Amino acid sequence: MNPHQTRALEILESLGNRPAAPFHEGGPASYLIEQATVLGVDVRVDEFGNVIAHYEGGDLGT
Incomplete structure (x- = not known):
């Protein structure tokens, strides 16, 4: 498991x-x-209050 996966x-x-x-x-x-922002992950809150975080990755397992 890589450090990003461990932190997640x-x-x-x-x-x-x-x-x-x-x-x-x-x-x-x-x-x-707060945590997503610190990690540089794109984060938004939709109209229903759901937090949506998106991290652009590369190959699977990275």
Whole structure:
């Protein structure tokens, strides 16, 4: 597993440990936006409040 994959899994694990009641996911969403931005990942929030992060990759496994 490369460092980017390892960091992505760490972020997902951290998100899973953050409680959020339905329709009150602002804290975890803010955390994900912050982490994606620090990593240089394109991130946006759609009209429904979903956080969408896009990382342009190369070959599979990189």
